[in-house]
Amino acid sequence: MLDLAVQAMAFLNDNYLKLQAGYLFPEIARRVKVFCENNPAAAERVIRCGVGDVTEPLPSAAVAAMHKAVEELGHRETFRGYGHEQGYEFLRSKIAQHDYRDRGVEIADDEIFLSDGSKCDCGFILDVLGHQNKVAIPDPVYPVYVDTNVMAGHTGGALANGSYEGILYLQCRAGNDFIPEPPQTHADLVYLCFPNNPTGAVASQEQLTAWVEYAREHKAILLYDAAYEAYISDSAIPHSIFEIPGAHGCAIEFRSFSKTGGFTGVRCGFTVMPKALKAQTEDGRELSLHPLWHRRWSTKANSVSYPVQRGAEALYNEEGQAQVRRLVAHYMGNARVLQDAALKAGMQVFGGTNAPYIWVKTPSGLTSWEMFDRMLQELYVVITPGSGFGSCGEGYFRISAFNSRENAEEVGRRLQTLG
Numbered sequence: 001m002l003d004l005a006v007q008a009m010a011f012l013n014d015n016y017l018k019l020q021a022g023y024l025f026p027e028i029a030r031r032v033k034v035f036c037e038n039n040p041a042a043a044e045r046v047i048r049c050g051v052g053d054v055t056e057p058l059p060s061a062a063v064a065a066m067h068k069a070v071e072e073l074g075h076r077e078t079f080r081g082y083g084h085e086q087g088y089e090f091l092r093s094k095i096a097q098h099d100y101r102d103r104g105v106e107i108a109d110d111e112i113f114l115s116d117g118s119k120c121d122c123g124f125i126l127d128v129l130g131h132q133n134k135v136a137i138p139d140p141v142y143p144v145y146v147d148t149n150v151m152a153g154h155t156g157g158a159l160a161n162g163s164y165e166g167i168l169y170l171q172c173r174a175g176n177d178f179i180p181e182p183p184q185t186h187a188d189l190v191y192l193c194f195p196n197n198p199t200g201a202v203a204s205q206e207q208l209t210a211w212v213e214y215a216r217e218h219k220a221i222l223l224y225d226a227a228y229e230a231y232i233s234d235s236a237i238p239h240s241i242f243e244i245p246g247a248h249g250c251a252i253e254f255r256s257f258s259k260t261g262g263f264t265g266v267r268c269g270f271t272v273m274p275k276a277l278k279a280q281t282e283d284g285r286e287l288s289l290h291p292l293w294h295r296r297w298s299t300k301a302n303s304v305s306y307p308v309q310r311g312a313e314a315l316y317n318e319e320g321q322a323q324v325r326r327l328v329a330h331y332m333g334n335a336r337v338l339q340d341a342a343l344k345a346g347m348q349v350f351g352g353t354n355a356p357y358i359w360v361k362t363p364s365g366l367t368s369w370e371m372f373d374r375m376l377q378e379l380y381v382v383i384t385p386g387s388g389f390g391s392c393g394e395g396y397f398r399i400s401a402f403n404s405r406e407n408a409e410e411v412g413r414r415l416q417t418l419g
Contacts, residue, residue, distance in 0.1 A: 015153045020162055024143050024388035025051050032382055042380050047407050050382040052400045054262045056330060059323035062261055065314035069307035080306050085298040087114025091309045094316040095270060105242045111274055113297060114304050116267040118227045118254040123148035128292045136168040136187035138180040140198055140386060140393030145191040161391040171392050179203055182214035193225040195232060198389045198398040199359040200351015202237045208244050215250035222251040230260045230328050232354045248274040260324050261315045268304050268312045331356045334408035335401035341412030358399040371397050379414040
């Protein structure tokens with residue numbers, strides 16, 4: 001007979017137990033839900049400027065292309081099944097040409113890997129990187145970078161200020177314009193995000209060159225999140241880490257169609273994995289990450305659906321490009337409205353120029369979450385508390401420009417009534 005006394009339950013991943021509270025944005029949603037339930041008369045007046053989700057309709061060029069692709073799937077002659085794990089060549093070639101080669105950056109078509117978003121890839125990349133790596137992460141920053149490393153077991157426990165043992169935090173403050181500086185100590189993996197989420201900061205050619213030099217000296221890898229590069233209007237600011245000489249041998253870049261084509265719900269992004277990039281094995285061999293990343297995709301996923309890839313492809317034609325520019329201009333117009341309103345309210349404001357986020361100092365010594373509660377309860381406006389992005393984000397809050405113009409203007413009016 002089976003001895004039930006010796007049977008144990010299946011084990012869970014203990015690293016998940018290190019995570020602090022809930023993920024930031026579901027926690028915001030929970031608090032807003034409670035407020036609306038307790039204040040039904042105010043619920044319909046609540047304007048959400050917290051989560052950086054788009055609000056405007058998809059570009060018509062993408063919609064038409066997806067309709068056509070779906071129709072193709074309804075006929076035997078044009079039906080398609082599994083696509084290439086990296087994504088279809090028709091889209092990868094457009095990305096490599098338009099986003100890179102047309103800008104003087106040599107990226108091959110097969111160095112592009114399509115996925116359902118850069119958020120996913122920022123976590124998936126840890127599948128091919130060793131647990132021994134010393135990880136450096138800016139503070140404040142997009143919380144996915146930290147949380148995925150916690151989940152993967154690359155950190156120790158949580159500290160009192162919400163940070164984690166084992167991570168090298170790169171402090172970003174007003175004094176350094178919220179741009180992290182290369183540390184004096186060694187790191188193997190460095191996360192960078194420009195234009196930055198949440199601060200809206202952008203890095204210059206000189207600042208990114210310093211990071212590439214650091215990576216080459218330390219044989220480190222830069223994990224470069226460029227999801228908001230389309231919002232850069234300053235011609236002196238690089239759109240890609242690969243504009244920096246030497247970056248092909250020390251960087252991986254993540255990009256997304258979420259904020260350019262409004263694909264937050266459609267889901268499509270990509271990673272640029274240069275063939276020149278290498279990492280070492282435990283026995284000291286230096287091997288290319290490109291085939292390992294390809295193996296990861298061929299084993300664990302099947303890229304992105306055909307209609308979605310056709311929709312993304314359409315964003316690169318003349319009509320699609322014009323529509324993307326209009327979308328970006330719309331959200332940046334909102335950013336100017338919100339930025340001006342916060343300044344008129346006497347607040348200290350950062351970002352909002354080359355990025356769709358406004359980073360604001362909390363007034364009167366309020367904490368980030370106290371400011372969140374005040375904005376929600378007094379103005380019926382949802383913002384994101386800066387402490388949710390790291391300990392250095394305490395004392396700040398983020399306002400997202402992703403909204404209708406009507407809502408942005410109304411939030412601007414309400415901000416100016418804040419005593």
